Amino acid sequence: MPETRYPTPGAIVGVDVGGTKTHLRALVDGEVVDRIVPSDLWRAGAIFDDVQNFDRLARLVVDTVGAAPDVTVVGAHGIDSTRQRRQATDLLDERMPGVVAVVNDAVLLAPAMGLDAAVCVISGTGSAIVGFDLDGEPVTADGYGWLIADDASAPGISRRAAVALLRTVDREGGAAMSDPLAARFLAAFDALDHVDLALRFQADASEAAWGGFAPHVFDAAAEGSPIAREVVAASASHLADAVTAVRGRGAQGTDVIAAGGVMTAQPLLAELLRAELHTRDATLRFHVLDEPPVAGALALAIAHSDAPSPRKVLS
Numbered sequence: 001m002p003e004t005r006y007p008t009p010g011a012i013v014g015v016d017v018g019g020t021k022t023h024l025r026a027l028v029d030g031e032v033v034d035r036i037v038p039s040d041l042w043r044a045g046a047i048f049d050d051v052q053n054f055d056r057l058a059r060l061v062v063d064t065v066g067a068a069p070d071v072t073v074v075g076a077h078g079i080d081s082t083r084q085r086r087q088a089t090d091l092l093d094e095r096m097p098g099v100v101a102v103v104n105d106a107v108l109l110a111p112a113m114g115l116d117a118a119v120c121v122i123s124g125t126g127s128a129i130v131g132f133d134l135d136g137e138p139v140t141a142d143g144y145g146w147l148i149a150d151d152a153s154a155p156g157i158s159r160r161a162a163v164a165l166l167r168t169v170d171r172e173g174g175a176a177m178s179d180p181l182a183a184r185f186l187a188a189f190d191a192l193d194h195v196d197l198a199l200r201f202q203a204d205a206s207e208a209a210w211g212g213f214a215p216h217v218f219d220a221a222a223e224g225s226p227i228a229r230e231v232v233a234a235s236a237s238h239l240a241d242a243v244t245a246v247r248g249r250g251a252q253g254t255d256v257i258a259a260g261g262v263m264t265a266q267p268l269l270a271e272l273l274r275a276e277l278h279t280r281d282a283t284l285r286f287h288v289l290d291e292p293p294v295a296g297a298l299a300l301a302i303a304h305s306d307a308p309s310p311r312k313v314l315s
Contacts (some may be wrong), residue, residue, distance in 0.1 A: 010029075011029075011066075012069055012298070013027075013298070014296070014301045015057075015061065015294065016075050016297050017078075018124065019077050019126060021039055022038070023036045024037075024060070024294065033064060042059075043056070046078050047077075047079070048088075054091040054095055058092060068097050069096075070099065071099040071302075072301065073101045073102075073304070075105040075296065075297045076088065076102055076103070078126075080128065080143045080144075081140075082138065104128065106121070106122045107138070108120075108296030111299035112292070113289060113296075115255055118256065119246060119253060119256045119257070120259070122143075122263075123259075123260040123262040125146075125154060126145070127143065127151065127153040127238075127239070127262075128150070129141040131251020132251060132252060139246045146159075147205070151235060151238045152269075154214035157235050159210060162197070164230065165179070165181055165185060165194070177194060179225050179227050179228075180228070181220040181228045185216075188213050189204065217232065221268060235272075236269055236272035254281075255287060257287045258273060
């Protein structure tokens with residue numbers, strides 16, 4: 001852990017830590033500084049796997065703004081409980097002066113859009129739903145990890161697609177392999193048939209490998225694959241169920257904000273989620289985030305300072 005305590009010249013920093021990239025946005029002497037780096041540049045494994053991740057994150061922030069800031073707010077993939085939020089905040093606070101806060105990355109969505117209360121939906125490297133109750137405490141669903149949950153994440157969608165294809169073979173036999181999704185699976189995993197695919201898909205089980213196949217599911221749906229279309233529809237239904245669940249547990253607001261690499265890159269998922277939510281509650285207002293999530297991190301950081309609104313600074 002660094003021993004030097006840097007002076008605080010007034011920089012204000014927001015950080016969005018995703019599964020694959022880290023986006024920093026800062027106000028330094030009234031100027032906006034943006035920097036995007038691969039998350040594995042500083043993070044070894046998951047954020048809590050190596051305590052030195054917090055040393056490296058602190059150095060990354062300081063290197064980006066040229067000195068330690070007055071306020072740093074980090075929204076991070078993998079901060080999924082109040083305990084983890086407090087632990088991460090304490091670890092980063094030990095390494096940096098000024099006001100420090102670490103939250104789940106879904107928390108960034110509402111302030112990024114200038115909303116006070118919303119249920120936030122992430123579909124990207126992971127999938128999670130986060131709202132806040134009347135006391136301001138987070139109410140969450142999913143976000144348990146790509147292997148067993150996160151059904152609407154990139155790896156989760158690929159996992160669901162593999163199972164759906166194999167179950168269709170169980171019902172229909174070899175005719176199921178004429179589906180466009182099957183051809184994409186066989187090519188991507190260099191498999192000979194559905195049995196070989198099952199073996200190879202599991203042998204190559206990783207967040208990156210499974211997540212990397214997700215765009216093929218949407219491409220197959222666009223090519224007319226009924227299996228792929230049903231997989232995307234089931235993923236949208238999963239997210240809508242989770243939104244309903246957190247609202248039932250006290251999450252406030254009738255705005256639902258969706259973000260994440262899958263959600264923003266795949267209009268079909270957003271369209272189906274919008275329809276699912278409307279079916280459940282026509283009063284809900286659905287938005288796909290039109291700002292990078294780091295804008296929310298900077299907005300939260302500014303809320304702890306006397307700096308002007310980030311939307312004014314960036315306009």
